[in-house]
Amino acid sequence: MSPVLVLARLYITESMRRQLHLITLFLAVLMLVLPTLFNAFGMTGFDRVTKDVGLTLLSLYAVGMALFLGSTALPGDLEHRTLHPLLARPISRMQYLLGKFLGYLVVMGASMAVLGLALLTALAVLGTHADPAVLIPVALSVLEAGVLGAFCLFASTFCSPALAGVLGCFLYIVGGIPQTFITFFLSSGETQVQGAVVRAIRLFMPHFDVLHLKDPIVHGEAVPEAYLLAAVAYGLVWMVLFLLLADWSFERRDL
C-alpha cells in the first residue's frame, strides 16, 4: 500500500481514538429532531427554516473542524514525537502531508455525509418533502473545509496551532464576506476606505462566498451545473496551492 494511504488510514484511526465522531453523532441527533423543533411552534415555511438552520449548523461544524483539525495535525505529531520515526523511514515530507490531508478529507467527508443524510432523513420523515439538493451545499462545505484545512496545515508549518487557527479564522471571515455586502455597504460614503482595504486583502485570498450556496438551495433555486463545476474547480486550485505551500514551508523547516 502506498505510504500516503497508510498515513491516511493512520490519521483516520487516530481521529476515531480522539472520539471526534462523537461530535458528529451528537449533531446528527440534532439534525434529526430539527423539523420537530420548528414544526412544534406551527411556523409557516418550517421546512425552509429547518433547511436553513440545518445547513448553517453543518457549515459551522465543517469550519470548526477544519480550523481545529487542520491546525493541530502537524504540531500534534511534533509534540508527541511521532513525526521523527515516521520521517526516518523512506517517506517524503510531501507524502506525509498528503497522507495527513487525505485522512482529514475522509474524516470530514464521512462526517458531513452522515450529517447531510440525517438532515435529509429528517426532512423526508417530518418535513414536507426531502430535497436532495440540500446535499449540494453539504458537499461544497466539505470542499470549503478542505481549502481551510489545507491553509491551516500550511500555517501550522511555521507557527503555533493557536495562531494557525486564528489565521484560518481570519481567512474564513474575510474570504467569506458576501460580495453584495461589500458592494452595498462598503462602497460609499464613510465606509469607502474599509471597502478598499477589504477588496485589496481579498485579492490574495480565496473567496469563500463562491462556495456558499445555502440560501439559493433553501429557497428552491436551481444551481446551474456550469457554475457548480467552476466553483469546485476554484476550490480545488486553492486547496492544491495551500498544500504545495505547506510542503514548500515544511521542507525548509529544520526538525
Added chain:
Amino acid sequence: MRALRVVLLLVLLGTLAAVALAQGGTPEAGGHEHEHGHEATGVGGHEHEHGHEATGVGGHEHEHDHEATGVGGHEHEHGHEAPDAGVHEHGHETPEAGGHGHGHVHGEGEDEHTHLPIQMYAIKAYFEAPWRDATQPVRIAWQAGLLALVDAALLAWLWRRWWR
C-alpha cells in the same frame, strides 16, 4: 468511553425510531406549510390554490383569503367556528379534512407577519445567488487562472526537488 459510544448510538437509533413513529402523529407531515398540505389533501378551498398560483412563493394565500372573504373568512371555508372575528382555527374539528395543521389559533394578520420574512429571504436569496453576481467573473476568473499557473509552477519546482 465504549459505554458512552453505545449510549450515543442508542440515542441516535432511538431518535430515528421516534422520528419515524412521529410521522403518524403529524398529519400530512406538513403542519402549517399550507402549500403542501393542500396539494396533498385537496382540501382547503380554491382560494388557497389561487394564492399559490398567483404568487409562486407560498405564503400569500392568507392575504388573499382575507381579502376575498373578509375578516374571519377562514372559518367558512373550512366549516369551523371562529371564536372571534379575525381568528381562525385549523383542523380542530375536521381531522378527516387532511389535518390542516395542529390546532393553533392565529390572531388577525398573523400570517402576513410570519410569511413576510420568508418571502423577503427568498427574494434576497434570488438576487444574492452567486451566479447572478455580475462582478464574479471578473474577480474570480483571473484569480483562478493565475492560481492554476502558480500551482503548476510550484508543482514543477517541488517536483524537481522530490526527484533530486
